[in-house]
Amino acid sequence: MSHPxxxxxNISKHFGNVIALNGVTFDVRPGECHCLLGDNGAGKSTFxxxxxxxxxxxxxxxxxxxxxxSFDSPRxxxxxxxxxxxxxxxxxxxxxxxxxxxMGREPTKGRGLFKRFDIDTANxxxxxxMRRMGINLRSPEQAVGTLSGGERQTVAIARAVYFGAKVxxxxxxxxxxxxxxxxxxxxxxxxxxxxxIGVVFISHNVRHAxxxxxxxxxxxxxxxxxxxxxxxxxxxxLQDLMAGGQELAVLEGSLGGTV
Amino acid sequence: xxxxxxxxxxxxxxxxxxxxxxxKRPELGAIGGVILVxxxxxxxxxxxxxxxxxxxxxxxxAAQLGILGIAAAMLMIGGEFDLSIGSMVAFAGMIFxxxxxxxxxxxxxxxxxxxxFAAVLGAANGLIVIRTGLPSFIVTLAGLFVLRGxxxxxxxxxxxxxxxxxxxxxxxxxxxxxxxxSGDAFGFLFDWLAKAGVIDAFKSGAPKVPGVxxxxxxxxxxxxxxxxxLLRTPFGNWIFATGGDALAAENSxxxxxxxxxxxxxxxxxxxxxxxxxxxxxxxxxxxxxxFMKEFExxxxxxxxxxxxxxxxxxxxxxxxxxxxxxxxxIGLTYTRFDQDWFQVFLGAMLLIAxxxxxxxxxxxxxxx
Numbered sequence: 001m002s003h004p005x006x007x008x009x010n011i012s013k014h015f016g017n018v019i020a021l022n023g024v025t026f027d028v029r030p031g032e033c034h035c036l037l038g039d040n041g042a043g044k045s046t047f048x049x050x051x052x053x054x055x056x057x058x059x060x061x062x063x064x065x066x067x068x069x070s071f072d073s074p075r076x077x078x079x080x081x082x083x084x085x086x087x088x089x090x091x092x093x094x095x096x097x098x099x100x101x102x103m104g105r106e107p108t109k110g111r112g113l114f115k116r117f118d119i120d121t122a123n124x125x126x127x128x129x130m131r132r133m134g135i136n137l138r139s140p141e142q143a144v145g146t147l148s149g150g151e152r153q154t155v156a157i158a159r160a161v162y163f164g165a166k167v168x169x170x171x172x173x174x175x176x177x178x179x180x181x182x183x184x185x186x187x188x189x190x191x192x193x194x195x196x197i198g199v200v201f202i203s204h205n206v207r208h209a210x211x212x213x214x215x216x217x218x219x220x221x222x223x224x225x226x227x228x229x230x231x232x233x234x235x236x237x238l239q240d241l242m243a244g245g246q247e248l249a250v251l252e253g254s255l256g257g258t259v
Numbered sequence: 260x261x262x263x264x265x266x267x268x269x270x271x272x273x274x275x276x277x278x279x280x281x282x283k284r285p286e287l288g289a290i291g292g293v294i295l296v297x298x299x300x301x302x303x304x305x306x307x308x309x310x311x312x313x314x315x316x317x318x319x320x321a322a323q324l325g326i327l328g329i330a331a332a333m334l335m336i337g338g339e340f341d342l343s344i345g346s347m348v349a350f351a352g353m354i355f356x357x358x359x360x361x362x363x364x365x366x367x368x369x370x371x372x373x374x375x376f377a378a379v380l381g382a383a384n385g386l387i388v389i390r391t392g393l394p395s396f397i398v399t400l401a402g403l404f405v406l407r408g409x410x411x412x413x414x415x416x417x418x419x420x421x422x423x424x425x426x427x428x429x430x431x432x433x434x435x436x437x438x439x440x441s442g443d444a445f446g447f448l449f450d451w452l453a454k455a456g457v458i459d460a461f462k463s464g465a466p467k468v469p470g471v472x473x474x475x476x477x478x479x480x481x482x483x484x485x486x487x488x489l490l491r492t493p494f495g496n497w498i499f500a501t502g503g504d505a506l507a508a509e510n511s512x513x514x515x516x517x518x519x520x521x522x523x524x525x526x527x528x529x530x531x532x533x534x535x536x537x538x539x540x541x542x543x544x545x546x547x548x549x550f551m552k553e554f555e556x557x558x559x560x561x562x563x564x565x566x567x568x569x570x571x572x573x574x575x576x577x578x579x580x581x582x583x584x585x586x587x588x589i590g591l592t593y594t595r596f597d598q599d600w601f602q603v604f605l606g607a608m609l610l611i612a613x614x615x616x617x618x619x620x621x622x623x624x625x626x627x
Contacts, residue, residue, distance in 0.1 A: 092503035104512030106493035
């Protein structure tokens with residue numbers, strides 16, 4: 001079994017007297033999709049922000065590619081190869097797909113005063129990268145606002161992959177999508193994984209997680225309740241863990257097992 | 260799910276016609292407006308409006324406003340306003356007058372110093388906006404009053420009580436840089452064309468139009484450079500990104516603060532350039548110079564297709580917006596209409612432009 005790209009050991013994070021994380025252990029290996037599940041308020045957001053360098057952990061250790069690591073800023077984490085696709089996607093609807101794809105990292109040609117944005121190369125790369133993710137753009141110059149939610153998600157993922165992500169953190173990528181869009185994004189996750197990138201898939205939807213996940217870690221009240229491998233655990237068990245045990249089982253009984 | 264089925268072109272998306280593509284350009288409104296207004300004046304105005312001298316007549320104020328308007332458009336695309344540019348014209352005019360008349364500096368020093376002075380004030384505007392997070396609208400509104408007042412007080416101090424500083428033309432008359440900032444360019448070409456009988460000439464053989472006023476050259480050059488920067492450089496992409504969504508831009512590695520500060524410096528230096536050109540031309544400067552120009556510049560930018568919310572617009576649009584403005588201002592004097600209709604025209608144009616831009620934005624983003 002390959003070594004994890006990033007290993008987070010016993011991470012805790014306090015905000016004043018609020019304990020957001022209280023001993024979270026999590027790792028990602030190359031080419032796997034590790035799902036982080038948890039209900040609202042479980043600490044998922046705080047945890048991925050710690051992983052992507054937004055927050056500094058109060059306690060615990062981070063090991064990146066075998067070396068102890070401490071990220072001072074999201075920039076540091078990004079340069080190391082940890083890319084995060086947040087729910088807002090960091091996309092600008094009025095700008096073209098290409099301009100969004102290369103925002104802040106534009107390829108240039110020429111030198112001195114004539115150094116310019118190499119639009120043709122950028123368009124070609126964008127079209128090719130999007131095709132690799134299974135989306136045929138009408139034109140890479142079309143505005144991102146004209147794309148569907150799933151397609152935008154894919155642009156954000158393709159961008160992270162193109163710029164050399166080793167770990168890709170996806171924050172609830174399927175939460176606002178329809179059925180077909182969701183399956184497209186899940187298929188994209190599968191493609192990314194097969195390129196040897198470690199995917200961290202955050203979700204509170206057990207069905208989506210089980211569809212692509214290799215391992216599952218459940219977070220509840222700031223603590224990890226253990227990690228399970230695919231096939232070891234059923235949807236119901238995951239659901240119960242997320243809800244923190246008993247209550248949901250009772251509730252589910254009254255709803256006739258539809259949750 | 261295989262790649263092939265996914266990568267197939269979506270049958271629900273029709274390919275776009277050229278007309279649809281054109282409809283999505285931000286400068287379309289301004290160009291359409293220029294065409295409509297031209298037709299209007301061709302019908303109603305005296306024929307002399309569209310002779311060479313008539314065209315120079317409305318292009319000169321258009322150029323002076325356009326230099327401000329293009330800078331304002333770039334700042335608006337970057338998501339901010341600058342209401343202090345009109346007052347900045349007065350203030351930079353005063354500074355320039357003091358450098359040339361009171362201190363007797365040659366233009367090679369006076370011009371860079373004036374520009375640098377304005378740039379520092381522009382950077383200060385930008386820093387205040389960024390540090391406080393307040394809307395630039397209110398921060399630069401303060402600048403509007405502060406700079407206007409400072410120009411008035413400054414002029415009184417430097418002239419010993421007057422609100423007008425005279426003698427600029429005499430002070431710079433023999434300077435080798437003067438022809439770049441004042442008078443007419445391409446005089447030799449116009450002489451030659453007059454001799455050849457291509458353009459109108461006086462009986463003496465001198466052309467009726469001695470050349471292209473230099474501000475028009477500056478205006479065209481500025482429009483071309485601004486367009487190139489916006490559409491073909493990384494910095495241009497950063498401007499669009501900063502105005503479109505500053506947080507998303509920041510997260511993607513765009514130096515949002517630097518972009519905004521540079522744009523505030525740009526509007527201030529554009530105001531200084533207009534001040535230098537108009538002060539040399541008039542030979543004096545006063546505290547009313549550039550009055551209301553901040554609003555006219557913003558109107559120019561909006562007619563040119565800029566959205567008030569930022570992230571969308573064009574320098575070419577502002578270029579045509581300024582020409583439209585110049586045509587309406589001057590053109591009415593060629594008609595039998597009362598010239599005071601001008602402001603009604605302007606307000607109506609602004610309203611139509613905003614409605615039009617809003618519709619365009621929905622088209623671009625595919626909103627319904």
